[in-house]
Amino acid sequence: MDTDSSALFFRNVMLSAMIVGAVGSLSSLVLLQLAAPHYPSAAYLRDKLNLLGIGLLHMGISRDKKWKKPAISGAIQFSESAPTKTIIFIRHGESEWNEVFNRGFGRSFIGRVFRALKQEFKWLPTPESVFVDSSLSPLGIEQASMMARELAARSDPDAMLLRGSSSDSQKSIITCSNLRRSIQTALIGLRPRLEKTLEKVYVNTDLQEVTFNIDGIALAAPYQAPALDSLMSHFPRKFSPDTMLDLTKNTGTKSLSSNGFLRFQGFLDWCFSREEDVIIVAGGHSLYLRYLLRTYLPEDFDYIGKHKKQSNCGVLRFQIKQGYIRATSADNSQKHQISYQIEPTSLHIVLGDFH
Structure with a gap:
């Protein structure tokens, strides 16, 4: 059984189990709602069941990987001084999923x-989960730590920028998705830079993974951080999300009306609204990158990268330009619409590979 087949099998099992339990769960949810203000475990369980329900809907009717390309008249056009960002x-x-x-x-x-289900x-009455918003596995934590060590041992401009040893560090910004494995990778893998610059990591819903699976559903509520207790041992001082994360772009988990393309455009619009030349996505997702490319x-x-997965803690650098296309609207009128294009010659693998 390959990875896609197993994910589909798990998806169908979860769909069946959750549909069967839906009627009986309704009365339980009412009781949990009444108990939640008085018992934290009841609140966690209520929220977890709510997210599982959202995950069920995404498994069944999400169009996260399906979007209609805009009707374009001609190729993307650029001005002589087209804005360009390095990503x-x-x-x-590696995540627990x-x-x-x-x-x-x-x-x-x-x-x-079996161990994961157990x-x-x-963890049902806690803020932790194996499947929903899957966290880093022990190997994933080691991979992020190893990335930090590899960057520390290198003297090339990319490594120096990522560890905060370059004068260009001030011209860059760090961002990640609102999923826990992404935040954990950013904070562990770029810890030397973060401790040196004291900058914050921007948590951005528009970077959320392009997937139907429940590991792509975010546990964190809008403008809040998820449970990150596993990070405590990696920081010498007391870890506090408030001092390390900027949550203004975390609008909660992706909606059913969202899809990969809408999030790409939202993320790139944000990139080009920033004054920094370099945007570091320090904990992106494999399918997100594949569809982006x-x-x-x-x-x-x-x-x-259009066909294969980026390796865990792999690093890819590329430049992207902002231009415009002539798009045809529903009434057949044409208008200029902002669009983007990755410069093919700028693609450079810094660490890792695709497989």
């Missing part, structure tokens, strides 16, 4: 699923 895209470390479903499907697979039930690289330009 350094770092994929997150990856640990269960991406390590092969031999004898150990059933055991991994842990999920144990397919959308903004020229169609006739073949690149491995």
Whole structure:
């Protein structure tokens, strides 16, 4: 069974189980709603069940990977001084979801699923989860730490920028998605820079993964940080999300009306509204990057990243230009619409690979 087949199998099992339990759960949700103001565990359980319901809807009717390309008249056009940004895209470390479903499907697979389900039930009345907004696995934490060590050992401009040793560091900004594995990767992998510059990481809903699966549903409420207790041991001083995260762009989990393209455009609009030259996505997602490359690289330009996954804690640098297209609206009128294009010759793998 390959990765996509296993994810589809798990998706169908979850759909069936949650539909069967929906009627009985309604009365339980009413009781939880009454108990929530008095018991934190009841509030966590209520919120978890609500997110599982949202995850069910995404599994069943989400169009996160499906969008209609705008009707374009001609190629994207650029002014003589077209704005350009450099994006350094770092994929997150291995997640607990990856640990269960991406390590092969031999004898150990059933055991991994059983242990994950057992842990999920144990964590139901807590802010933690294995499947919803999957956190970094122990290997994922080590991968983020290893990335920091590799960057510390190198003297090239990209490594110096990412560890905060370059004068250009002030011309860059760090951002990540609102999913826990992304935030954890950013804070662990770029810890040397963060401790040196004392800057904040911008948590951005528009970077949320392009997926139907429940590991892509964010636990954090709008403008709040998720549970990040696992980070405590990685910082010598007391860890506080308030001092390390800017949550103004975390508008909560993606909506059913959202899709990858809308989030791409929202993210890129934000990038070009910033004064910094370099945007560091310090904990991006594999499918997000794959669809981003397919959308903004020229169609006739073949690149491995359009078809393969970026490795965990892999680092890709590229430049993207802002231009415009003549788009046809519903009434057949044409208007200029902002669009973007990745410069093919700028693609450079800094760390890791695609596989």
